[in-house]
Amino acid sequence: MQTLSRSLIAALVLILFCSAAALAAPAPADKPAGLAQKPAPANMLLAYGDEDIWDENGQIIRKPAPGEKVSTSDAAAETPDPLEGWNRMWFGFNDKLYFWALKPVAQGYTYVLPERPRLWVHNFFHNLMFPVRFVSLMLQGKPDAAAVETSRFIGNTAFGLGGLADITADSKPFQPIPSTEQDLGLTFGYWGSGNGFYLVWPFIGPSSGRDTLGYAGDYFLTPASYINPWYWSAAAKGYDKVNEVSMRTGDYETLKEASVDPYEAVRDAYLRNRFKKMND
Amino acid sequence: MKKISFLFGVLLLTACFCTSAFAGEPQDRLKVGIDKVIAILSDPALKAASKRIERQNRLRTVADSFFDWRELSRRAAAEHWAKFSPKQQDDFIASFSELLQKTYIRKLEKYNNEKVAYLKEQTEGNQAFINTQVAMKDKTIPINYVMIKRDQWLVYDVVVEGVSLVKNYRTQFAKILTKDSPESLIQRIKDKIKSLDDGKNVDDVVGKEG
Numbered sequence: 256m257q258t259l260s261r262s263l264i265a266a267l268v269l270i271l272f273c274s275a276a277a278l279a280a281p282a283p284a285d286k287p288a289g290l291a292q293k294p295a296p297a298n299m300l301l302a303y304g305d306e307d308i309w310d311e312n313g314q315i316i317r318k319p320a321p322g323e324k325v326s327t328s329d330a331a332a333e334t335p336d337p338l339e340g341w342n343r344m345w346f347g348f349n350d351k352l353y354f355w356a357l358k359p360v361a362q363g364y365t366y367v368l369p370e371r372p373r374l375w376v377h378n379f380f381h382n383l384m385f386p387v388r389f390v391s392l393m394l395q396g397k398p399d400a401a402a403v404e405t406s407r408f409i410g411n412t413a414f415g416l417g418g419l420a421d422i423t424a425d426s427k428p429f430q431p432i433p434s435t436e437q438d439l440g441l442t443f444g445y446w447g448s449g450n451g452f453y454l455v456w457p458f459i460g461p462s463s464g465r466d467t468l469g470y471a472g473d474y475f476l477t478p479a480s481y482i483n484p485w486y487w488s489a490a491a492k493g494y495d496k497v498n499e500v501s502m503r504t505g506d507y508e509t510l511k512e513a514s515v516d517p518y519e520a521v522r523d524a525y526l527r528n529r530f531k532k533m534n535d
Numbered sequence: 536m537k538k539i540s541f542l543f544g545v546l547l548l549t550a551c552f553c554t555s556a557f558a559g560e561p562q563d564r565l566k567v568g569i570d571k572v573i574a575i576l577s578d579p580a581l582k583a584a585s586k587r588i589e590r591q592n593r594l595r596t597v598a599d600s601f602f603d604w605r606e607l608s609r610r611a612a613a614e615h616w617a618k619f620s621p622k623q624q625d626d627f628i629a630s631f632s633e634l635l636q637k638t639y640i641r642k643l644e645k646y647n648n649e650k651v652a653y654l655k656e657q658t659e660g661n662q663a664f665i666n667t668q669v670a671m672k673d674k675t676i677p678i679n680y681v682m683i684k685r686d687q688w689l690v691y692d693v694v695v696e697g698v699s700l701v702k703n704y705r706t707q708f709a710k711i712l713t714k715d716s717p718e719s720l721i722q723r724i725k726d727k728i729k730s731l732d733d734g735k736n737v738d739d740v741v742g743k744e745g
Contacts, residue, residue, distance in 0.1 A: 309664040311694045311702075313657060313679055328697065332706060370672060377673050502673055505645060512731060513638035515723055516707045523706040524698045531697025 311531060331530040332523050334450040334463060342455040346518050349460055353500075353507060361500040373501055375419040380495040382411050382418030386476040391437035395445045400432040407435075434535035439476075440469025444533045453522055461525040561663035562656040564688040565680055568601035569651055576646040594640050603689035604632040610691065611704040615712040623717045630724045631704075637731055663688065 310316055311328055336342065365373070385408040392401035407423040415422040437445075443465050444450075451464025462470065474480050479495070482488035514520035558566075572594060575581060581590040608628045609616050619627060654666040661684040669676045681692040692701040711720050 308659045308662055309657065309681065311679065311697050311699050312677075313655060313664045313666050315657075315659075328699075329702070332702070374673055505642065509638055509642045512641075512727075513635060514707060515634075515704075515720070515727060516710065519707045519710055520703055523703045527698045527702070528696055 311527070312534075326530075328527045328530045331450060331526045334453050334526055336453040336522065338452070338454065342453065343518055345455040345457050346461075346521070348457055349455070350511075350517075352458070357497065357500050358504065361497050361504060364497055365501045365504070368501075370502075373498055376495075376498045377502060378411070378415070378421045379418045380479075380498070382408060382415075382421075383478050386478065387438050387473050388435050390476055391439055391442045392435060394439075394442045395437065397433055399428075399430065400435050403428045403432050404435045434532065436532060436535070438469055439472040440466035441529065441533045443469055444529070450526065450529075453526070461521055463526070463529075466529065558653065559656050559658060559663075561658060561682045561684075561688040562653055562665050565601075565665055565682065565690065566653065568597060568690075571597045572643065573646070573651075576643060577648070590644075591640050594643065595636055598636055598640070600687075601690055602632070603683055603685060603691045604628050606683055606689070606691040607701060608632070610701045612708055612712070612717075613705050615708065615717070618712070619717045623721065626721050627717065627724075630721055630728065634724055634728050634731075635700075637728060 307316055385404065388404050389401050389408075392398075392404060410423045411418045411421060440463075448465050450466070454462045454464060454467060456462050456467070459470065477492075479488055479491045482491055510520055510524065511517045575590060575593050575597065578590075580586070581593070605628055608624075608631050611631070612619065612627070616624070650670050652668045652670070654668055656666075657664045663682040663684075665680045665682065667678050667680065669678055676696060677694075679694040680690050681694070682688045682690050692699055694700070708720060711723065
C-alpha cells in the first residue's frame with residue numbers, strides 16, 4: 256500500500272510538473288518546436304499502378320521526390336511476418352479465448368448491466384489511462400495536446416465523479432490539436448521506428464516488435480499495474496477488457512466472417528489502424 | 536450606396552446557401568444511399584423477426600444500386616486481376632459481393648440510431664473521396680467512402696478507422712493468388728458463404744438483444 260501511494264504521489268508530481276511546463280511553453284506556431292520532428296506527414300507512395308488518388312484519410316497521394324522518406328499504410332501493412340506459424344497458433348488461441356470465455360462473460364455482463372453504467376466504467380478506465388497518453392504526447396513533442404489532455408483529466412477526475420462521467424467530451428480546444436489517443440508504441444513509430452515484425456501475443460492480441468516494447472513501457476504508466484496484490488491488478492485489467500468487449504461485441508465476428516483468411520485480415524487491419532493512429 | 540451593399544449582401548447570402556445546399560453530386564448521391572439504408576433499418580414495420588428476410592433483401596437492393604462491385608473486386612484482386620478469365624471475373628465479382636453483403640448487412644442490423652456527419656468531399660476527375668463520421672456511444676468512428684462516376688456515382692471502397700476494405704482484401708487475396716489459381720480463390724469464397732449459410736462458424740452476430 257505504501258509503495259502504491261508513494262508511486263502515485265511521484266506520478267502526480269511528475270504530471271503536475273510536466274503540465275506546468277506544457278502550459279508555460281509558448282503557443283505553438285505552424286510547427287511546434289517539439290522534441291521530435293516527424294519527416295512530413297502525408298507523403299504517400301503511389302501503389303498499384305497509380306490507381307489511387309487518395310490515401311485512407313483523403314490526403315491526395317503524390318509521388319515522393321528522390322531520396323525523400325515516405326511512409327504509407329501499404330508499407331506498414333507489408334511488415335514482415337517471419338513467425339507466421341507461431342503467430343497463427345496464438346491467433347487461434349485468442350480466437351478460442353474470445354468465443355469461449357471473453358464473449359460469453361461479456362454477454363452475461365451486458366445482460367446484467369445496462370449500457371449507460373458500462374459507459375461510465377469505460378470512461379473511468381479511459382480517464383485512468385491518462386499517464387500513458389500524457390507521456391506519449393510529451394515525448395512526441397505535442398505539448399498543446401498534452402495540456403488539453405491534462406485539463407480533461409483534471410476536469411473529469413474532479414468534477415466527473417472520479418472519471419465516471421466524461422464531462423469534457425463536448426469542450427473543444429480553441430485550436431485544433433492532434434489526436435490524444437496515443438501510446439508509447441505509436442510514439443516510437445512517430446519518431447520514425449518501423450514495426451519491425453508482426454507478432455501475436457496470447458491474451459493481448461496482435462502486436463509488433465515495436466508495439467511490444469511500447470506495451471511494456473505502457474505497463475509502467477498504467478495505474479492499474481500498481482495495485483497490490485497482483486491478482487487484484489489483473490482483475491482490474493480483466494474487468495476493463497470485459498467492459499470494452501461488451502461495448503464492441505460483433506466487430507471481431509464481422510471481420511472474421513467476412514474474410515477469406517481471418518488471420519491475414521486481422522493482421523492487415525491492425526497494422527493499418529495503428530498507422531492511422533500514429534498519423535492522427 | 537446602400538442599394539449596392541444590399542445587393543452585395545444578397546449575393547453573398549445566395550453564395551452561402553448554394554454551397555451548403557448543393558454539396559456536390561457524389562456526396563448528395565452517397566447521402567441518398569445512406570438515408571435509404573437508415574430508413575429501412577429504422578422502419579418499425581420491418582423490425583419484426585418474420586420480416587428479416589424482406590429487410591435484408593431491401594438492403595441488398597440499395598447496396599447493389601450504390602456499389603460498383605466490379606471496380607471493388609478488380610481493385611481487391613489488384614495485379615492478379617489479369618489472371619482471371621472474363622468468366623472467372625464475373626464469377627469472382629458475384630461471389631465476393633455476395634460474401635460482403637451477407638456479412639455486412641448482418642452488421643448493419645445492429646444499427647441503433649447512430650448519426651452520420653458528412654465532413655468533407657473531394658472530387659478529382661471521375662472519382663470522389665468523402666469523409667464521414669458516425670457517432671457511437673463512447674466514440675466517433677471515421678468512415679470514408681471512395682466513389683467513381685459511371686452512369687451514377689458509385690462507391691467502390693469504404694475506409695473504417697484507417698482500414699480500407701479493398702486493401703484489406705487485397706492483402707488476403709494476394710497471399711492466396713500467389714500460390715493458387717483464381718478458380719481456387721473463387722471456390723474458397725464460395726465455401727465461406729456456404730459455411731455461413733450452414734450456420735457453421737457463425738457466432739450469432741445479430742445478437743440476442745437485437
